[in-house]
Amino acid sequence: MTENQPDHHDNSMPCAKRPRNDLLPVSLPPLGIPLEQAAAYIGVSPSKFLDLVTAGLMPKPKRIGRRVIWCVAKLNEAFGRLPDGEDYNEWDEITPCASSLKMGQG
Numbered sequence: 001m002t003e004n005q006p007d008h009h010d011n012s013m014p015c016a017k018r019p020r021n022d023l024l025p026v027s028l029p030p031l032g033i034p035l036e037q038a039a040a041y042i043g044v045s046p047s048k049f050l051d052l053v054t055a056g057l058m059p060k061p062k063r064i065g066r067r068v069i070w071c072v073a074k075l076n077e078a079f080g081r082l083p084d085g086e087d088y089n090e091w092d093e094i095t096p097c098a099s100s101l102k103m104g105q106g
Contacts, residue, residue: 029072030072031071031072031073032062032064032069032070032071032072033069033070033072033075034067034068034069034070035049035050035061035068035070038058038061038070038075041072041075042058042075042079057078057081057082058070058075058078058079059071059074059075059077059078
């Protein structure tokens with residue numbers, strides 16, 4: 001470790017002052033994660049993740065006081081139930097403007 005890099009495992013800093021990510025050992029992943037992490041966990045943006053929650057494709061969060069937390073185990077289950085890419089069609093990604101063009105016009 002270089003002189004300019006902080007020691008993330010420095011036990012001299014009280015737990016209350018340490019960043020949340022440093023409180024658990026790497027071998028003990030969290031049971032729940034906030035929106036931004038839940039979205040990143042499945043590989044989408046927070047807004048897309050919330051769309052998936054609204055559509056019932058991802059689980060609803062748990063509330064702990066004012067905090068909104070997603071259960072990692074439920075995220076794993078919901079992600080496993082998502083359809084595979086067999087039905088993926090790259091043309092579905094085209095913007096509505098392009099797909100609304102009629103044949104023979106241009």
